[in-house]
Amino acid sequence: MLSAEKYISGCSLVALDASVSLGDLSGASSLGGRLEELRGRSVLVATRDQLTAALALIELDGIARRLVLCPCDVSRERLPLLAAIAGVDAVVSDETGAAADAGIPGIRSFVTCTPTLVRNDSDRGESHLTEWILLTSGTTGAPKMVLHTLSSLTGAIKGDRKLEHSVVWSTFYDIRRYGGLQIFLRALLGGASLVLSSADESTGDFLTRAAAHGVTHISGTPSHWRRALMSPSAHKIAPRYVRLSGEIADQVILDRLRACYQDAAVAHAFASTEAGVAFDVRDGLAGFPASIIGQNGVDVEMKVEDGSLRIRSSRTAAGYIGSLGENLAGADGFIDTGDTVELRGDRYYFAGRRDGVINVGGLKVHPEEVEAVINRHPNVQMSLVTGRKNPITGALVIADVVVRSDSQPDAADAGIQRLKRDILDTCRRALAPYKVPTLLRLVRSLEVAPSGKLARL
Amino acid sequence: MRSEIISQFQTVAKEQNQKLPQLSDDLVLLDSGLDSLCFAIIVARLEDELGLDPFTASEDLEFPITFGDFIKIYENRAE
Numbered sequence: 001m002l003s004a005e006k007y008i009s010g011c012s013l014v015a016l017d018a019s020v021s022l023g024d025l026s027g028a029s030s031l032g033g034r035l036e037e038l039r040g041r042s043v044l045v046a047t048r049d050q051l052t053a054a055l056a057l058i059e060l061d062g063i064a065r066r067l068v069l070c071p072c073d074v075s076r077e078r079l080p081l082l083a084a085i086a087g088v089d090a091v092v093s094d095e096t097g098a099a100a101d102a103g104i105p106g107i108r109s110f111v112t113c114t115p116t117l118v119r120n121d122s123d124r125g126e127s128h129l130t131e132w133i134l135l136t137s138g139t140t141g142a143p144k145m146v147l148h149t150l151s152s153l154t155g156a157i158k159g160d161r162k163l164e165h166s167v168v169w170s171t172f173y174d175i176r177r178y179g180g181l182q183i184f185l186r187a188l189l190g191g192a193s194l195v196l197s198s199a200d201e202s203t204g205d206f207l208t209r210a211a212a213h214g215v216t217h218i219s220g221t222p223s224h225w226r227r228a229l230m231s232p233s234a235h236k237i238a239p240r241y242v243r244l245s246g247e248i249a250d251q252v253i254l255d256r257l258r259a260c261y262q263d264a265a266v267a268h269a270f271a272s273t274e275a276g277v278a279f280d281v282r283d284g285l286a287g288f289p290a291s292i293i294g295q296n297g298v299d300v301e302m303k304v305e306d307g308s309l310r311i312r313s314s315r316t317a318a319g320y321i322g323s324l325g326e327n328l329a330g331a332d333g334f335i336d337t338g339d340t341v342e343l344r345g346d347r348y349y350f351a352g353r354r355d356g357v358i359n360v361g362g363l364k365v366h367p368e369e370v371e372a373v374i375n376r377h378p379n380v381q382m383s384l385v386t387g388r389k390n391p392i393t394g395a396l397v398i399a400d401v402v403v404r405s406d407s408q409p410d411a412a413d414a415g416i417q418r419l420k421r422d423i424l425d426t427c428r429r430a431l432a433p434y435k436v437p438t439l440l441r442l443v444r445s446l447e448v449a450p451s452g453k454l455a456r457l
Numbered sequence: 458m459r460s461e462i463i464s465q466f467q468t469v470a471k472e473q474n475q476k477l478p479q480l481s482d483d484l485v486l487l488d489s490g491l492d493s494l495c496f497a498i499i500v501a502r503l504e505d506e507l508g509l510d511p512f513t514a515s516e517d518l519e520f521p522i523t524f525g526d527f528i529k530i531y532e533n534r535a536e
Binding site for chain 1: 473493494496497498500501502505510512513
């Protein structure tokens with residue numbers, strides 16, 4: 001269980017306005033002495049703050065029957081449905097009074113969690129193999145609830161406390177999402193400290209705070225990183241390890257990170273809430289070596305079928321809860337990630353999500369492929385490609401583009417038109433005509449969803 | 458209207474590297490060298506410029522055969 005001495009000693013969790021030395025949790029509690037009341041219960045952890053959520057998760061692992069991790073961006077209206085699906089009978093919140101009442105029926109215990117620990121002498125004996133329920137971070141549709149255990153969640157982590165005691169982790173992710181939870185568990189199992197992000201803080205302020213705490217290892221999505229590199233504070237941190245996950249890492253973002261953080265190893269990982277962590281790539285190149293597909297006798301077995309990556313391992317989730325009749329894995333135990341890949345030479349490259357395809361007169365366009373080409377233009381910071389309805393071809397490809405802050409075109413119309421033409425020429429050279437955006441708009445910013453992924457409508 | 462449509466045909470043909478014949482009213486669209494992607498783009502651009510898309514707005518619209526038909530569809534819709 002996570003509250004075991006071997007995990008919590010020596011670790012600190014640092015939030016925006018509070019921090020906790022986890023060693024203090026032995027003999028004390030963040031749950032106001034009501035830990036025992038939650039034994040065997042299905043607990044919705046719905047705190048605003050990540051620090052209180054982290055403390056509750058540490059204390060309740062091995063005690064609660066089920067933990068439902070709820071990121072703070074999930075709307076309150078959705079909570080009763082999620083709670084009903086997961087059979088929730090207790091709620092942990094860091095709000096009090098009316099604000100804390102989420103209007104969920106059937107709740108027998110409502111426990112407040114605070115970063116101020118109180119003395120707790122109750123027995124911490126492990127009584128349950130706690131189920132961890134995570135929400136998917138898909139960019140479209142309602143989130144699904146996915147069932148993990150601590151062992152499936154930590155399958156990719158080789159915690160070595162001796163090696164990692166000088167490590168300070170941080171992540172742009174919310175730790176209640178799969179990508180962030182990995183970093184939280186990595187810090188705990190490795191005995192490292194962790195600087196938590198906050199929804200109340202700008203990217204620049206977060207980087208400044210992470211720098212002040214001497215962050216050495218930091219993770220986020222490519223969208224997180226593109227936004228971070230737009231901040232003048234990007235140069236304040238000096239990490240030894242930079243990790244990307246959650247979206248396709250194209251060569252441009254890998255190169256820019258390496259140029260910005262010359263002393264850091266830059267790695268990109270493939271993981272999903274359902275399929276778990278599959279692999280990470282450390283050679284600085286986009287895509288991954290084809291040789292890792294089809295290996296036998298390895299922790300994570302992978303194959304490519306119908307163009308998409310399939311994964312079978314002990315790190316995958318056990319299943320969905322509440323999605324009637326929907327199986328996570330196929331009959332052979334492999335999970336279809338829905339991420340399509342293309343083989344070029346001896347390397348596979350991610351082409352995009354199967355469910356995000358734009359259909360132009362029967363021809364398929366992956367928005368991610370077009371974005372990768374646009375992002376190669378030296379003046380482009382990031383881009384979003386979407387489909388626009390069309391009576392002739394069903395849809396057409398259009399693009400919204402954010403220009404790098406250090407290369408804004410002249411305010412004059414001519415400069416803007418020239419830049420647009422230049423970007424489109426780049427596309428025409430690299431892409432089939434039906435993939436080239438038929439409309440290109442320069443925008444000031446693009447929305448990044450709370451999951452850290454580019455918001456796709 | 459007519460000049461806007463002609464201008465979009467020429468712009469899109471140039472972008473797609475298509476050589477456009479003289480745009481006379483009896484030009485058969487299928488002989489214009491433009492493919493359906495080009496027509497899709499022209500219709501989308503005209504919607505942005507003129508604020509109307511007759512192909513989506515009307516369900517029982519016959520597809521134009523000639524360039525003249527094409528212009529007529531827009532002129533009728535604009536009335």
